[in-house]
Amino acid sequence: MERRTIGAAALEVGAVGLGCMPMNWAYTGSRQRGEESLRAVHTALDRGVTLLDTADMYGPFTNELLVGRVLKERRREAFVSTKVGLLVGEQHIVANGRPGYVKRACDASLRRLQTDVIDLYQLHRADPEVPVEETWGAMAELVTAGKVRSLGLCAVGARSARRSGARLHDGTIRQLERVQQVFPVSAVEAELSVWSTEALDALLPWCAARGVGFLAAMPLGNGFLTGTLTPGEGFEPDDVRARHPRFTAEMMASNQPIVVGLRRVAKRHGSDENAVTPAQVALAWVLAQGRHVVPVPGAKRERWVTENAGAAGLELSAEDLAEVAGLPGAQGSWE
Numbered sequence: 555m556e557r558r559t560i561g562a563a564a565l566e567v568g569a570v571g572l573g574c575m576p577m578n579w580a581y582t583g584s585r586q587r588g589e590e591s592l593r594a595v596h597t598a599l600d601r602g603v604t605l606l607d608t609a610d611m612y613g614p615f616t617n618e619l620l621v622g623r624v625l626k627e628r629r630r631e632a633f634v635s636t637k638v639g640l641l642v643g644e645q646h647i648v649a650n651g652r653p654g655y656v657k658r659a660c661d662a663s664l665r666r667l668q669t670d671v672i673d674l675y676q677l678h679r680a681d682p683e684v685p686v687e688e689t690w691g692a693m694a695e696l697v698t699a700g701k702v703r704s705l706g707l708c709a710v711g712a713r714s715a716r717r718s719g720a721r722l723h724d725g726t727i728r729q730l731e732r733v734q735q736v737f738p739v740s741a742v743e744a745e746l747s748v749w750s751t752e753a754l755d756a757l758l759p760w761c762a763a764r765g766v767g768f769l770a771a772m773p774l775g776n777g778f779l780t781g782t783l784t785p786g787e788g789f790e791p792d793d794v795r796a797r798h799p800r801f802t803a804e805m806m807a808s809n810q811p812i813v814v815g816l817r818r819v820a821k822r823h824g825s826d827e828n829a830v831t832p833a834q835v836a837l838a839w840v841l842a843q844g845r846h847v848v849p850v851p852g853a854k855r856e857r858w859v860t861e862n863a864g865a866a867g868l869e870l871s872a873e874d875l876a877e878v879a880g881l882p883g884a885q886g887s888w889e
Contacts, residue, residue, distance in 0.1 A: 637675075651681030687736050
């Protein structure tokens with residue numbers, strides 16, 4: 555697989571990453587099976603998908619434990635990204651950016667991941683009660699201590715930005731400019747997909763201008779852009795999509811022209827022997843947004859991991875990219 559670099563330190567990863575969250579957090583619980591997920595991670599590494607993206611809050615903790623079972627055997631083949639800064643309660647999630655907590659959380663993540671170093675340690679969310687410079691300073695000390703190789707930042711939540719009337723990523727850019735004065739940012743993780751293109755306006759250019767890697771979260775639109783979801787089929791109560799306005803039966807039906815367009819492009823590139831899928835076109839579009847961009851699609855089955863990895867070899871033409879850019883905008887939002 556093609557290799558791409560993250561940050562000024564030129565950390566190499568496969569062009570397509572693997573989001574491990576769906577294996578045991580946020581998506582349909584009845585379809586989460588540990589052994590099947592383990593096989594999916596092994597398949598990812600076999601295919602050159604080296605970036606494994608997890609977080610201590612996923613589960614909580616169980617996602618890191620699962621990834622750690624693979625790392626125990628294949629640490630040298632993997633690039634490990636995990637996150638800190640969010641605590642999961644019974645019915646809520648709160649931020650904790652206190653320096654002492656960050657250091658304890660890192661040690662706990664290292665134990666669960668069964669490794670002595672984290673390749674990319676990301677601040678999941680800044681704590682409103684703690685200056686972000688203090689949190690970032692504690693994370694920088696972990697680099698000095700040899701427990702972490704590089705630091706990253708996840709984008710500020712979209713809802714607060716939209717309520718204030720600001721551009722979606724203005725808050726994230728302000729945070730980035732503050733922490734960049736303390737210690738270099740190697741990567742930013744934010745949503746980017748065919749139906750969520752807001753990062754193209756300011757955040758992606760900010761990263762490109764500074765040699766910062768961009769990890770594209772949800773590049774398949776929470777599964778919608780794969781074309782495998784049926785409008786009206788519904789989701790289990792524990793699935794985040796059950797509460798997402800874009801996944802009501804009405805909105806899924808209204809957004810079908812996006813999938814139809816992706817299928818049209820896929821058909822031009824595929825053949826009877828080697829079919830190309832809408833998901834691969836969606837990922838190839840993300841890859842085409844810049845050499846510093848690495849899509850991180852979530853998956854929990856070998857089949858999807860293999861399909862996603864195949865997108866790295868799909869090169870879209872200028873005509874293809876123009877056609878995708880001309881698809882209707884997505885209807886429905888978090889508001």
